[in-house]
Amino acid sequence: MLNRFLLLLAFGAFAAADTSAQAQGTYQLAVLKYNGGGDWYSNPTAVPNLVRFCNQQMGMNINPDVPVVEVGAPDLFTYPFIHMTGHGNVVFSGQEAQNLRNYLIGGGFLHISDNYGMDEFIRPMMKRVFPELEFVELPFAHPIYHQKFNFPQGLPKVHEHEGKPPRGYGLFWEGRLVCFYDVECDLGDGWEDADVHGDSEATRTKALQMGANIVRYAFSGAAN
Numbered sequence: 001m002l003n004r005f006l007l008l009l010a011f012g013a014f015a016a017a018d019t020s021a022q023a024q025g026t027y028q029l030a031v032l033k034y035n036g037g038g039d040w041y042s043n044p045t046a047v048p049n050l051v052r053f054c055n056q057q058m059g060m061n062i063n064p065d066v067p068v069v070e071v072g073a074p075d076l077f078t079y080p081f082i083h084m085t086g087h088g089n090v091v092f093s094g095q096e097a098q099n100l101r102n103y104l105i106g107g108g109f110l111h112i113s114d115n116y117g118m119d120e121f122i123r124p125m126m127k128r129v130f131p132e133l134e135f136v137e138l139p140f141a142h143p144i145y146h147q148k149f150n151f152p153q154g155l156p157k158v159h160e161h162e163g164k165p166p167r168g169y170g171l172f173w174e175g176r177l178v179c180f181y182d183v184e185c186d187l188g189d190g191w192e193d194a195d196v197h198g199d200s201e202a203t204r205t206k207a208l209q210m211g212a213n214i215v216r217y218a219f220s221g222a223a224n
Helices: 002-010 013-024 046-058 074-078 094-105 119-129 187-191 201-218
Strands: 029-033 068-070 081-086 109-114 167-173 176-183
Touching: 029 046, 046 081, 046 187, 046 201, 068 074, 074 094, 094 109, 094 119, 094 167, 094 176, 109 119, 109 201, 119 176, 187 201
Parallel strands: 029 068, 029 081, 081 109, 109 176
Antiparallel strands: 167 176
16 A cells, blocks of 8 residues: 555655546545544544535535545555544654654645634644644635635634634645644534534535535645
8 A cells, every 4th residue: 555655756746646536436435543641542433424515516526435544654645645633642653753744744634623622732733743844824815715616814713612713724844734733713513424523514615615615725735
């Protein structure tokens, strides 16, 4: 699997691989499993619903099966897009941090959605992955907010916790956005089945549209 991933990179990274993979429906989004006690398994219906939305609204033909992959596993390199969420503690070992770093530098994309309570734990762990990088807040004009769906004010607000606005941060490696991190947004909650949180259809639609923008951007090959 690792060799296949590297071969795809050699022929033009995920942007080039995306075209043939979409035609075959062979590529997948995956959920990241991590240690530390945090509930990485939150929102079990979220990513499957996002995949369904992307397929229906943008013709992406992503495999509907959403596997779970561990941070330090070689299989990480099989999946071009990884989603991570939770409410609590996150711990990356040295090997796991290096594996995630290699994955992201090699062309992978990580979306982190703070499910409230994750922020204080994920920031030092991502610093372990990229000691030389800092999260930067993305301006509302950034292309990730303007793919098929337009979000002129940035992230939609799904759930309210402390009266703070939703904020989107990124890690950039050599000009390429490798990680998008939403905070005070609960974006993944908005992807869940309607009866899980009781969100309105309008709220769920906005959340799914923003999620689809993130997926589309990750596969676009855009550099910034």
